[in-house]
Amino acid sequence: MRVGCPSYRAVAAAASLAALVAAGPACAQQAEQGDDIGLRSGFDSGFPTSPSSLPVTSPESTGPAPALAPAGVTPPSSGADLEPVTPPQNDDDQTGPNYGKPKKKKPNLYRLGRKLYAPNPDVAPPLPALVPYRGSPGTRKSLNPEAPTAANGSDHAEPPPTVAVIPSYRRVRKPLPDDLPFAPTGVQVGELRLLPYFEGTTGYETNPNQVTTGVKASPVLRAEGGVDVASETSNHSLTGSLHGGYSDFPANTNANRPDASGLIDSRIDVTRNDQINLEGRFTIATQTPGSPLLAVPNSVFITSRPTIVSEGATLGGAHTFNRLTLGLKGTFDRTEYGDAQQSNGTTYRFSQDNYNDYGVVARAIYELTPAFSPFVESGADSRVRDNPADLSGYYRDSVGVLARGGAIVDFSNLLTGTVSAGYADRHYQDHRLQDLRGPTVDAALVYRVTPLTTVKFTAATTLAETTLAGASGAISRSLTLEVDHQLFRNFTISGIATYQPNEYQGVVVNEAFTTFTAKGIYSLTRDVQLTGSVSRQALSTTLGDGFKDYIFLTGFRLQR
The missing domain is CATH 2.40.160 (Porin)
Incomplete structure (x- = not known):
């Protein structure tokens, strides 16, 4: 055994492994196109069977073309001549090439392969964009550019003559109940109510x-008459009452008697805090x-x-x-x-x-x-x-x-x-x-x-x-x-x-x-x-x- 010189078999094994790694992508593509029985075409023995599966070196390659070895012998090559080959990564199948059978892709239910509905713009035009209406809560009128406005800047614009406006029905409010439905209404005389x-x-x-x-x-x-007076002004005040009557007794004339009373009260507001009060009164009675x-x-x-x-x-x-x-x-x-x-x-x-x-x-x-x-x-x-x-x-x-x-x-x-x-x-x-x-x-x-x-x-x-x-x-x-x-x-x-x-x-x-x-x-x-x-x-x-x-x-x- 020679020391420092690699054996011929070791060199050949290394060259074969490098050729196998270089031919991996092509073999994987052929495997995807193979039979349904799970066999990989051309990869039964682990080596390529056709020259098309071998890597091809283009003329633009920077390195010299490798020399051909005799039949059955793999020529040795240095480490600098061999470039590492990275196998392609597949997002759906993380299994590398030539490592068992390929895994079936799991269906992604949340991804639709096609659109369920595609509106036709000619038949169903798209709806206009939503805009806030005028006077909506929290929205200024200026934020609604689509709302029609008149030439003078008011909110209501005159519609064209070809537009018919749907009549709106005003909601009639129920009249408030009168607490005194049979009270006299009086006679208005200037600022006084009689x-x-x-x-x-x-x-x-x-x-x-x-x-x-x-x-x-x-x-x-008996007959009696009178009048009550009240002013309706924001300042000053005038109120008064006048009543008079007479009782007649045909069978006892000594009991005939009159009765009357009158009161008038006035307030003059000189200033906000100063007032002048006037009052006049009289009574007529019998003892x-x-x-x-x-x-x-x-x-x-x-x-x-x-x-x-x-x-x-x-x-x-x-x-x-x-x-x-x-x-x-x-x-x-x-x-x-x-x-x-x-x-x-x-x-x-x-x-x-x-x-x-x-x-x-x-x-x-x-x-x-x-x-x-x-x-x-x-x-x-x-x-x-x-x-x-x-x-x-x-x-x-x-x-x-x-x-x-x-x-x-x-x-x-x-x-x-x-x-x-x-x-x-x-x-x-x-x-x-x-x-x-x-x-x-x-x-x-x-x-x-x-x-x-x-x-x-x-x-x-x-x-x-x-x-x-x-x-x-x-x-x-x-x-x-x-x-x-x-x-x-x-x-x-x-x-x-x-x-x-x-x-x-x-x-x-x-x-x-x-x-x-x-x-x-x-x-x-x-x-x-x-x-x-x-x-x-x-x-x-x-x-x-x-x-x-x-x-x-x-x-x-x-x-x-």
């Missing part, structure tokens, strides 16, 4: 003169003959109903500091009494007790919340009579003071109004007359229990004058409770109860006046109503004098 009305009633009254003795029943004929308020000397009694007329005015102003409002006003009231007929045929001159009342009132209101505004109020007044002494010889000129506190409430329109409590004191010029003093309670509240039921409560305290000898006056407190309920949209029933105790100072005399009324209102239209009522009035006193009176009325009301 609500006139007229009532005519007839019925029967058991004690029209409201006396203890000599009771005489009579039919009753009850059997009341101790009309007591006269001797044993005679009053047979007629003397009138009492009161008129007054108020001038004041208010200034608002944020939530605090301070107000000051001056008042003037004139009270005039009518003369009365006595049981002995003489005339009692109540007109000697006419007097003037001058007063001043200061008030401070703080808006704690929009629903609750507490306030404090204090005032003083002076009553000066036309005649220093009355028919009994008492000097009844007096000076009074009043202090009270309360609140203005408005709880979501369920409970609205004003309530207050305080103390009043009146000192008379005649030392024989005691001071007229006592607590006061005033309220005007409206509570809407349900949309069909409303409860009203009013309370008032007044220091009333009297002609009763030895009595300085009477503290009169009036409490009224009214409940209204709508049985139907055009039919309302009401119940009213009034209790008025009168407590006299200086004498042991007390009286109580009560009233119970039930009435119904049936509305035919906004302008015509039918009314009916039943009332019971009673007066009881510690002197033993009193009366009971039952009233039955039915009638109509015209309003606009």
Whole structure:
């Protein structure tokens, strides 16, 4: 064996392996085109059988052409002459050539060999690109270039004459229900709305003169008219009401009586925080003959109903500091009494007790919340009579003071109004007359229990004058409770109860006046109503004098 010289067989094996590697791609291609029985054409013995399967060297090759070896002998070659051959890689079959049987390709279900649907642009043209419509949420109008616009830049362009527009049907909204379908609409006069009305009633009254003795029943004929006024301006305010009526008793003419009342309230807004308040008022009423308020000397009694007329005015102003409002006003009231007929045929001159009342009132209101505004109020007044002494010889000129506190409430329109409590004191010029003093309670509240039921409560305290000898006056407190309920949209029933105790100072005399009324209102239209009522009035006193009176009325009301 020769050392350092490779054996001839080793060289031949190396050359054969190189030729086999070079012929690999061609053999693999022939294997793919072979029979279905799995045999590789020309590769049964591992060597090529045709010259076409051998590698071919082109004339542009950089290296010299290898020399041919004798038959059956592979010529030796150096390592530099042999270039490594990389077998081709197949993405679907990673098995190299001549290494077992080829693996079958796995079908890729997610890859389609052909398109299922190819639209024909001639038959079905493609849809236009989607664009946002004008006014779509989060899109500006300028982002929609396809929307038609007019020449002036508006959103609506005039369509061509060959385009027909499909008519659109406007959705008609249902009218809102009217909470007061039979309330008067009123008459508009400039910036004022007038609500006139007229009532005519007839019925029967058991004690029209409201006396203890000599009771005489009579039919009753009553007529009443009036008008309410309210301004409709953004600034300033004007509200008012005027009512007047007359009751006629054919079988008892002494009981005939008028009644009237009027109030006008004006507010002038000088600035945003400054106001001027003006008010004018008057009342006409008659006094009850059997009341101790009309007591006269001797044993005679009053047979007629003397009138009492009161008129007054108020001038004041208010200034608002944020939530605090301070107000000051001056008042003037004139009270005039009518003369009365006595049981002995003489005339009692109540007109000697006419007097003037001058007063001043200061008030401070703080808006704690929009629903609750507490306030404090204090005032003083002076009553000066036309005649220093009355028919009994008492000097009844007096000076009074009043202090009270309360609140203005408005709880979501369920409970609205004003309530207050305080103390009043009146000192008379005649030392024989005691001071007229006592607590006061005033309220005007409206509570809407349900949309069909409303409860009203009013309370008032007044220091009333009297002609009763030895009595300085009477503290009169009036409490009224009214409940209204709508049985139907055009039919309302009401119940009213009034209790008025009168407590006299200086004498042991007390009286109580009560009233119970039930009435119904049936509305035919906004302008015509039918009314009916039943009332019971009673007066009881510690002197033993009193009366009971039952009233039955039915009638109509015209309003606009």
